[in-house]
Every structure is written in structure tokens, then in C-alpha cells.
Amino acid sequence: MENVSRRKTRMGVVVSAKMDKTRVVKIVRTVRHSKYDKVMRIPNKFYAHDEKNEAHQGDTVEIEETRPLSKLKRWRIVKILNTKNEGVAQ
Numbered sequence: 517m518e519n520v521s522r523r524k525t526r527m528g529v530v531v532s533a534k535m536d537k538t539r540v541v542k543i544v545r546t547v548r549h550s551k552y553d554k555v556m557r558i559p560n561k562f563y564a565h566d567e568k569n570e571a572h573q574g575d576t577v578e579i580e581e582t583r584p585l586s587k588l589k590r591w592r593i594v595k596i597l598n599t600k601n602e603g604v605a606q
Contacts (some may be wrong), residue, residue, distance in 0.1 A: 574600030
């Protein structure tokens with residue numbers, strides 16, 4: 517039988533990479549208001565553990581729920597989906 521993870525996963529963009537082994541990931545979800553029927557964008561920021569300091573600001577990453585690692589960190593970066601192209605001078 518296949519080992520299936522029951523942990524929640526989310527996809528988002530790294531908005532801060534200033535801390536050592538910690539990245540701030542912004543996840544935007546859309547919700548429709550029940551009364552006014554307006555589509556709203558709800559942003560959330562999650563502190564995620566990055567053991568090798570591989571993710572940089574602007575990268576799209578996948579994060580997974582984990583045990584509490586610190587006061588704010590409950591997520592860890594599983595993989596980097598897209599990297600932001602650094603400005604290369606030509």
C-alpha cells in the first residue's frame with residue numbers, strides 16, 4: 517500500500533528570505549462573499565522552515581504542515597516549483 521501523507525499542503529510565493537532557515541510564504545485564496553456575491557482575495561502569511569536556505573524571495577514553493585518548530589513555524593518547504601529569474605545584465 518502506498519504511503520499517503522495526511523498533512524495539508526499549500527502553494528505560495530516567498531515574500532521574505534531574510535531569516536536563517538526561515539521563509540515567509542504568502543498564500544492568496546479567493547472566497548465568494550455569501551451575501552454580496554463579491555469575489556475577495558484573502559492573503560495569508562505562513563512561516564516555513566527551509567533547512568538548506570534554498571528558496572529566495574519571489575520563488576513559488578510548496579509547503580507542508582509539520583510539528584511546531586518554533587513560536588510561529590508550523591510549516592516546512594517541500595519543494596521549489598518556480599524560481600524567480602535574477603536580473604542578469606546583458
